[in-house]
Amino acid sequence: MRATLAGGRPYENDYCFVFTVAGDKIRKVREYTDTRKGWRMVFGEEAR
Numbered sequence: 001m002r003a004t005l006a007g008g009r010p011y012e013n014d015y016c017f018v019f020t021v022a023g024d025k026i027r028k029v030r031e032y033t034d035t036r037k038g039w040r041m042v043f044g045e046e047a048r
Contacts, residue, residue: 011041
């Protein structure tokens with residue numbers, strides 16, 4: 001995903017979506033991402 005944060009800084013992170021399908025319907029979606037990288041992109045390296 002790529003976006004522009006408030007203040008104009010870029011945001012870029014990878015996501016993986018896992019779909020569980022039964023018949024012709026999606027039954028469950030799981031989302032995985034690098035939450036630490038996302039934190040650093042939004043709040044900066046030094047934020048605690």
